[in-house]
Amino acid sequence: MSDTTPLARGPVAVATPVVRDGWELDARVATGPLTLSDESPLAKVHVRAPFDGASRAALGVGLGRTARGDLGTGDVLVVGSGPGEWLVLGAPGTASALRASIEQRLARTGEFTTVLDLTHGRALLRLTGPTAARVLAGVCAIDFSDAVTPDGAALRTSLAAVVTDVVRDDRSGVPSYLLHVERSSGQYLADALLDAGRGSGLEMTGFRGLG
Amino acid sequence: MMLLPCPWCGPRNATEFRYVGEAGPRPDPASTTPEEWRRYLFMHANPCGPVKETWYHRAGCRRYLAVERDTATNEVRSAVDSATGVAR
Numbered sequence: 001m002s003d004t005t006p007l008a009r010g011p012v013a014v015a016t017p018v019v020r021d022g023w024e025l026d027a028r029v030a031t032g033p034l035t036l037s038d039e040s041p042l043a044k045v046h047v048r049a050p051f052d053g054a055s056r057a058a059l060g061v062g063l064g065r066t067a068r069g070d071l072g073t074g075d076v077l078v079v080g081s082g083p084g085e086w087l088v089l090g091a092p093g094t095a096s097a098l099r100a101s102i103e104q105r106l107a108r109t110g111e112f113t114t115v116l117d118l119t120h121g122r123a124l125l126r127l128t129g130p131t132a133a134r135v136l137a138g139v140c141a142i143d144f145s146d147a148v149t150p151d152g153a154a155l156r157t158s159l160a161a162v163v164t165d166v167v168r169d170d171r172s173g174v175p176s177y178l179l180h181v182e183r184s185s186g187q188y189l190a191d192a193l194l195d196a197g198r199g200s201g202l203e204m205t206g207f208r209g210l211g
Numbered sequence: 212m213m214l215l216p217c218p219w220c221g222p223r224n225a226t227e228f229r230y231v232g233e234a235g236p237r238p239d240p241a242s243t244t245p246e247e248w249r250r251y252l253f254m255h256a257n258p259c260g261p262v263k264e265t266w267y268h269r270a271g272c273r274r275y276l277a278v279e280r281d282t283a284t285n286e287v288r289s290a291v292d293s294a295t296g297v298a299r
Contacts, residue, residue, distance in 0.1 A: 051295075063219065082272050083219050083297075141212075141224045155220065158227050158270040 011186030034129030072101035123186025138196030
């Protein structure tokens with residue numbers, strides 16, 4: 001019997017596959033300033049809790065904002081994605097530990113909460129570059145200027161007619177947006193963004209991670 | 212384009228919402244007659260002017276909103292969360 005190792009794949013087709021942390025990743029490295037990458041291997045944990053209670057204090061962030069921290073499994077990005085909803089992003093392979101750690105922390109609040117691992121059910125894309133906002137403007141009606149959506153802003157809206165959590169998470173001062181959608185919409189959204197960004201030189205690049 | 216001022220998300224394109232219908236008191240299913248129940252479900256006043264209605268922000272906060280809107284001008288006088296009363 002042949003040796004079989006579970007292999008997870010992101011929703012966006014890869015050109016030159018490599019395997020890391022049990023995920024098939026794209027090995028491409030774009031050289032241009034405007035890039036799109038599939039960040040689906042990141043652990044994605046969804047939390048529901050009372051909007052303005054002790055759970056919010058335990059998670060360290062409210063609606064529409066993000067915070068980096070450590071919830072017991074290393075560096076994570078906590079996103080206040082909706083009223084009483086949070087999305088926690090962590091390193092690949094940490095989803096189960098992260099879910100258990102958050103559940104344990106929230107149990108101390110005594111509030112009714114639900115913590116779900118959505119890693120394999122959702123797609124996560126990252127659009128990075130000085131003109132990233134212009135690409136988003138092609139598929140979305142939201143004002144992505146710094147005054148309205150600064151670094152650390154989070155909102156849910158319609159992107160190319162797909163309900164998307166948009167998280168502004170700049171990298172070294174360069175505007176960067178994490179786009180979190182249902183997994184089945186991942187390839188479509190990537191194609192729609194590549195189409196909208198064709199004139200700006202948008203290129204696909206490999207997995208980058210949270211760092 | 213019509214903008215609706217969501218109390219959680221701010222002004223958003225109306226295409227992000229689902230129109231639920233005119234808001235009104237729900238009859239008690241245990242004591243209401245079939246005629247009254249049908250009237251509640253299917254009959255609407257549809258006025259040309261101010262009306263209280265319910266919208267669902269499906270592409271945003273996923274909350275039901277109580278909106279007071281003028282159907283003649285699309286002016287929105289108030290928009291609050293139906294369950295919590297949160298208003299911007």
